[in-house]
Amino acid sequence: MLSDGTSTNYTFKIVLLGEGKVGKTSIIMRFVHDQFNKQHQQTIQAAFLNKKINFEYDDNRQVRCSLNICDTAGQEIFHSLGPIYYRGSNGAILVYDISNQDSFEKIKMWIKELKKVVGDDIACVIVGNKIDLVKDGKIQYDISPHLEYAKSQNALHFLTSAKHNENIDELFLEISKQMIKAHDEKQTANATLNRSNSMRRRLRVEDENTQNDESGVNTQSGNSSRCCGI
Numbered sequence: 001m002l003s004d005g006t007s008t009n010y011t012f013k014i015v016l017l018g019e020g021k022v023g024k025t026s027i028i029m030r031f032v033h034d035q036f037n038k039q040h041q042q043t044i045q046a047a048f049l050n051k052k053i054n055f056e057y058d059d060n061r062q063v064r065c066s067l068n069i070c071d072t073a074g075q076e077i078f079h080s081l082g083p084i085y086y087r088g089s090n091g092a093i094l095v096y097d098i099s100n101q102d103s104f105e106k107i108k109m110w111i112k113e114l115k116k117v118v119g120d121d122i123a124c125v126i127v128g129n130k131i132d133l134v135k136d137g138k139i140q141y142d143i144s145p146h147l148e149y150a151k152s153q154n155a156l157h158f159l160t161s162a163k164h165n166e167n168i169d170e171l172f173l174e175i176s177k178q179m180i181k182a183h184d185e186k187q188t189a190n191a192t193l194n195r196s197n198s199m200r201r202r203l204r205v206e207d208e209n210t211q212n213d214e215s216g217v218n219t220q221s222g223n224s225s226r227c228c229g230i
């Protein structure tokens with residue numbers, strides 16, 4: 001995190017996970033280049049794209065986020081490589097296709113795997129893509145079991161259409177806010193920990209010096225040099 005006086009800069013890594021053909025590449029292409037391709041082009045292993053966004057954070061700070069977005073392939077073979085890509089990620093976008101229930105079941109597996117590798121430290125958002133199919137009357141879709149599952153996992157749920165550019169910017173904005181929150185909370189926790197460790201060290205030094213005093217050894221200089229070394 002850096003601050004140039006007018007805005008605070010963050011750099012985050014986001015990984016998109018989900019079965020093949022759910023629209024991961026399309027979501028990224030829409031967000032980064034405002035493009036949509038009707039043809040599915042298989043993503044080979046993984047690719048990185050970057051986009052910077054500026055916005056006003058909830059505490060009225062102007063923030064600038066540099067998002068390194070990792071597009072992955074959903075094939076089974078990718079599973080063994082997966083951790084290489086999502087380790088070190090600040091956020092994960094788990095995508096399913098609302099017209100394909102099986103792709104939603106895969107999300108559950110990805111979440112389990114993510115939590116095993118990176119723990120709870122990652123901001124997770126579940127995305128049901130291709131919502132335009134409902135609007136076009138092509139399919140029927142009941143969102144409630146998906147919302148319930150997302151809630152049980154403490155994850156937000158978004159409905160998007162990469163095709164019609166619906167909710168795409170909102171999705172990346174929201175995950176950025178979650179990553180900022182997690183980052184700031186971690187920094188505050190670390191600062192508190194450092195303060196209490198330093199306090200503990202100081203107390204220990206003072207305690208040792210008191211004992212030395214009692215044994216008649218002059219510790220005046222030792223005391224000051226040790227304190228400065230903290």
Ligand SMILES: Nc1nc2c(ncn2[C@@H]2O[C@H](COP(=O)(O)OP(=O)(O)O)[C@@H](O)[C@H]2O)c(=O)[nH]1
Nearest residue numbers: 020021022023024025026038040130161162163
């Ligand atoms: N109707 C519709 N089709 C989409 C949408 N997003 C992607 N697709 C199509 O779904 C197919 C797979 O998309 P792709 O981004 O390659 O999926 P990926 O394998 O998850 O990266 C392509 O034919 C896309 O044109 C969407 O929002 N609506």
Ligand SMILES: [Mg+2]
Nearest residue numbers: 024025042043
């Ligand atoms: Mg792809």
